[in-house]
Amino acid sequence: MENQKVVVVVEEAAAARTALQWAVRNYVRGGDSITLLYVCPATRSRKKQRNLRLRGFHLALSFKDLCNGIAEAKVEIIVTEGEQVASVLSLVNQIGASTLVVGLHEHSFLYRVNELILSENNLKCRVLAIKQHPKAHDVLINTEFSQIEIRRLQ
Numbered sequence: 001m002e003n004q005k006v007v008v009v010v011e012e013a014a015a016a017r018t019a020l021q022w023a024v025r026n027y028v029r030g031g032d033s034i035t036l037l038y039v040c041p042a043t044r045s046r047k048k049q050r051n052l053r054l055r056g057f058h059l060a061l062s063f064k065d066l067c068n069g070i071a072e073a074k075v076e077i078i079v080t081e082g083e084q085v086a087s088v089l090s091l092v093n094q095i096g097a098s099t100l101v102v103g104l105h106e107h108s109f110l111y112r113v114n115e116l117i118l119s120e121n122n123l124k125c126r127v128l129a130i131k132q133h134p135k136a137h138d139v140l141i142n143t144e145f146s147q148i149e150i151r152r153l154q
Contacts, residue, residue, distance in 0.1 A: 003029075003031045003032050003033065004028070004029070004032045004033070004098045004099055005032070005033045005035070005095055005096060005097045005098050005099070006023065006027075006028055006032055006033065006034050006035070006097065006098070006099045006100075006101060007034075007035045007037055007088070007091065007092050007095070007097045007099070007100050007101070007125075008020050008023065008034060008035070008036050008037065008063065008101045008102075009037055009039075009088060009100070009101070009102050009103070010036050010037060010038040010056070010059055010060045010063050011038075011103065011105075012059060013103060013105040013107070013108075014103075014105075014132060015103030015104055015105040015108070015130070015131060015132050016063075016102075016103035016105075017063065017066070017103070018103055018130055018132040019101050019102060019103035019104075019128070019129075019130035020036075020063055020066050020067075020101065020103075021066055022130045023101045023128065023130070024066055024067060024069065024070060027099070027101075027128065028067075028070055028073065029070075030070055030071035030072045030073060031071075031072045031073065031074075032070070032073050032074075033073070033074045033075075033076070034067055034070075034073055034074065034075045034076070035075075035076050035077075035078055035091070035095060035097070036060045036063050036064060036075065036076070036077045036078070037078050037080070037087075037088065037091055038056035038057070038059060038060050038077075038078070038079045038080075039056075039080055039081065039082060039083075039084045039087040039088065040052040040053060040055075040056050040079065040080075040081050041081065041082075041083075042081045042082055042083075043081075049081060052081070053079050053081065056079040057077065057079050060077040060079065061077065064077060078091065088100070089123055092123065092124075092125055093123075093124060097125045098125055098126065099125055099126045099127075099128060100123070100125055100126070100127045100128070101128045101130070102127065102128070102129050102130070103129075103130055103131070103132070104129045104130065104131035105131075108129075110127070110129060
């Protein structure tokens with residue numbers, strides 16, 4: 001079986017961490033490559049940009065700890081700046097990812113992906129969207145899983 005290239009969107013929302021936990025337990029296999037991607041907004045202030053990137057890197061490091069139980073998995077962290085939708089789509093296509101893992105929450109970037117992006121077939125991978133129930137006590141039992149088939153949306 002071929003190793004997968006999985007991109008996980010790192011965000012401060014609890015749903016993002018839940019999505020990674022779900023993927024680690026149910027989807028990612030030993031030998032897979034996992035890219036933890038944090039996108040911070042662009043700013044003109046170098047000091048503010050450095051602080052945003054540093055905060056994103058520390059957040060991604062905390063996500064990396066969740067990947068420790070996967071044998072032989074290659075985990076990398078990418079922190080970039082720009083518009084989140086464009087940055088995620090660009091990286092996913094650039095590295096040839098097979099899967100994008102996203103935590104669904106009320107401000108999730110998936111809700112900003114418009115039909116134009118989908119109709120141009122800019123996203124060429126499987127999308128796993130994980131949503132945590134608001135009153136969940138056991139995060140891993142009380143989650144919803146959605147596999148978004150881009151071909152069906154076109």
